[in-house]
Amino acid sequence: MPARTVRAALEQLERDEPLLYRNLCDETGKVRRHLNVFVNTENVRDLAGVETTLAAGDVVTFLPAVSGG
Amino acid sequence: MADRVVLMIGTRKGAFVAEASKSRGRFSLRGPFGLGVPVYSTLIDARGTPRLYASSCNPFFGMKVLRSTDMGRSFKETKSAPAFPKDDGRALVNIWSIEPGGRKNQLLCGVEPAALFRSDDGGDSWQMVPGISNHEHARKWQPGAGGLCMHTIIRDGQRVHLGISTGGHYLSEDGGETFNASNTGVGAGFNPDPYPEFGQCVHKIARHDAAPGRLYMQNHGGWAEWTGPGGPRPDIGVLRSDDSGHTWRSIAKGLPSDFGFPIVVHPHDPDTVYVVPLEPSTRTCPGGAPAVWRSENGGDSWSRLARGLPKKETYFTVLRDAMDIDDLKSPALYFGTTTGQLWVGKDGGEKWECAFEGLPPIHCVKVAVV
Numbered sequence: 001m002p003a004r005t006v007r008a009a010l011e012q013l014e015r016d017e018p019l020l021y022r023n024l025c026d027e028t029g030k031v032r033r034h035l036n037v038f039v040n041t042e043n044v045r046d047l048a049g050v051e052t053t054l055a056a057g058d059v060v061t062f063l064p065a066v067s068g069g
Numbered sequence: 070m071a072d073r074v075v076l077m078i079g080t081r082k083g084a085f086v087a088e089a090s091k092s093r094g095r096f097s098l099r100g101p102f103g104l105g106v107p108v109y110s111t112l113i114d115a116r117g118t119p120r121l122y123a124s125s126c127n128p129f130f131g132m133k134v135l136r137s138t139d140m141g142r143s144f145k146e147t148k149s150a151p152a153f154p155k156d157d158g159r160a161l162v163n164i165w166s167i168e169p170g171g172r173k174n175q176l177l178c179g180v181e182p183a184a185l186f187r188s189d190d191g192g193d194s195w196q197m198v199p200g201i202s203n204h205e206h207a208r209k210w211q212p213g214a215g216g217l218c219m220h221t222i223i224r225d226g227q228r229v230h231l232g233i234s235t236g237g238h239y240l241s242e243d244g245g246e247t248f249n250a251s252n253t254g255v256g257a258g259f260n261p262d263p264y265p266e267f268g269q270c271v272h273k274i275a276r277h278d279a280a281p282g283r284l285y286m287q288n289h290g291g292w293a294e295w296t297g298p299g300g301p302r303p304d305i306g307v308l309r310s311d312d313s314g315h316t317w318r319s320i321a322k323g324l325p326s327d328f329g330f331p332i333v334v335h336p337h338d339p340d341t342v343y344v345v346p347l348e349p350s351t352r353t354c355p356g357g358a359p360a361v362w363r364s365e366n367g368g369d370s371w372s373r374l375a376r377g378l379p380k381k382e383t384y385f386t387v388l389r390d391a392m393d394i395d396d397l398k399s400p401a402l403y404f405g406t407t408t409g410q411l412w413v414g415k416d417g418g419e420k421w422e423c424a425f426e427g428l429p430p431i432h433c434v435k436v437a438v439v
Binding site for chain 2: 023024028029035064065068
């Protein structure tokens with residue numbers, strides 16, 4: 001996927017795979033609270049959030065925190 | 070010919086479907102559907118070929134609506150769920166009510182944060198109803214402990230009644246185009262002004278087709294001892310309206326507590342109404358002895374129904390949508406508990422039996438004879 005940031009990747013996902021996108025982000029465009037987003041092995045929370053830049057070959061992973069009881 | 074009693078039970082871990090013959094002797098159980106995901110609202114839509122619906126309120130991946138066309142043997146997600154417009158700024162947190170609309174395949178859905186959605190195709194697409202969702206009060210409503218939820222949707226011809234916690238009772242008299250707060254006589258114990266225009270913590274509203282204009286309300290009671298600004302507010306918890314919700318009056322005298330969540334009307338007698346009083350500070354059964362209370366005169370007096378229910382050491386809660394009543398000649402009441410028990414009260418609640426003892430915490434129960 002050609003995208004320069006995580007946000008751009010999400011915006012492309014919204015256009016191409018809207019049902020999948022809706023599972024990852026709410027109506028305001030915010031990544032759902034219990035999902036962690038990694039660029040390669042780094043959580044974007046520790047980088048620049050969805051503004052984290054991407055380089056060719058980077059792997060973006062969405063992982064639900066298996067939280068709750 | 071309708072010959073099966075079907076229950077839809079929404080729990081913290083998915084939806085269950087229970088089924089029995091009209092004798093209601095033994096219920097079989099199917100599920101859970103939407104495994105592991107909280108279900109706060111269900112609907113058995115008996116218009117035409119029955120369809121069953123459940124909200125699936127997934128904290129990881131968002132809200133879904135589940136639909137069954139085979140009487141609850143299987144469920145599939147509808148093509149979409151209610152969602153606020155992208156530029157609205159609000160995001161769906163929960164789905165609290167699904168009710169039939171006025172036209173075939175039309176559904177109404179109350180959500181958190183409090184707003185109303187409509188589907189004209191059985192749940193595959195949804196549109197926000199602006200008259201209440203963008204009401205001038207909407208951004209001033211506050212969440213109760215359960216969230217800022219629109220939990221009650223009642224249609225009565227051109228009238229639409231909505232219950233919002235905490236927003237109060239809103240009434241439309243033009244088919245749902247416009248709404249006004251209609252809370253005269255509805256108290257708010259947690260507010261310095263005991264009778265504000267809106268902002269009451271309404272818990273549930275019920276009506277009967279045979280009593281035009283009459284409504285019953287379980288409001289957030291438990292303020293008889295309040296000594297702060299505005300003074301005590303006894304008996305604000307259980308109310309009645311005789312003018313289509315324009316004004317309300319207390320019918321709580323005679324109950325052990327005016328706090329509770331559900332309120333249910335007998336299917337064949339609009340004077341008979343049921344509540345589950347709870348101890349206000351803990352929201353559990355008074356004295357550890359659960360009971361449903363029934364009035365057979367529209368709230369003038371109340372009697373305790375507890376035969377078969379535990380007599381002591383029982384501290385569950387019955388949530389706002391966790392009680393319903395079937396419409397057989399001698400109807401049975403059903404309630405689910407936060408401790409996962411599903412109780413059946415035959416003969417209008419005279420005799421109680423526990424149908425299921427170990428379900429997940431129960432949020433909602435709906436019954437239909439199909």
